[in-house]
Amino acid sequence: MQLTIFYDSACPLCSKEMAQLKSYDRFNSIVLQDLNAEDINERFPTLDTDYANTILHGWLHSGRSSDIMEDSGEMLLGLDVTAKAWQMVGKHPWIQLLRLPGIKCVADKAYLKFASNRYRISYLLTGQKRCDGDSCSL
Template sequence: MALHPDITVLYDGKCPLCKREINFIKRKDKHNRITTVDIAAPNFTPAHYGRTFDQLNGRIHAFLPDGSCITGMEVFRRIYASLGLGFLVSWTRLPLARQASDRAYNWFAHNRLRLTGRLHIKPNNDNNDCDSGHCKT
């Protein structure tokens, strides 16, 4: 068992696609390397992570042991590498594939609420401090 997680992932527990992915990750995490935090939980406090709910809800965020924040596809690259499943996403590190997979994730993140039938939730994506895969603090 890891004393400190390799990565702490913040996810939307009300998103069926996100929840399915997190459940898969939890099943594969035999060494407790991944900590998951549901931003939809009633007791969740976004200020604890130095972000607003809208920022966190706009795209997946994760924090590394050194406190740095990563977002988007980079989160999945790190999670899968930590689980020993990096081969599943290693191709997304290649230059053209990185651009394509990052764009595909960005499209999904932008359309996630519509795709999951939750259009009544309107994230404020005006403050895109996390578009590059790393949050600016």
């Protein structure tokens, strides 16, 4: 299985996590797609990029096609993407706890708060609000 993650490359924390994730991806089973790429809508015409910019999207699929419509799979959202990605690379097993009943609901609400404030939080943690040029390139 392959996981295609649609992420916001303008977000310093998002880019940092994706770079770390890929550094552990020994089997190259995770493909990163930048939502800010000029051709993202051409390459993934069925992806709602506006919605994907509000909550992390991950497409779990066979890897036989780069078209979401041709290669049926499962679209994961938010922390489900994060948990699946880290599980696939065999790191940060504690993240799976965020998917347990009772914790999942609270964690998902906290994630949505984070996602809608990711630039402010990035600034507080990194001193950088948005990536510009190659400042956060993978």
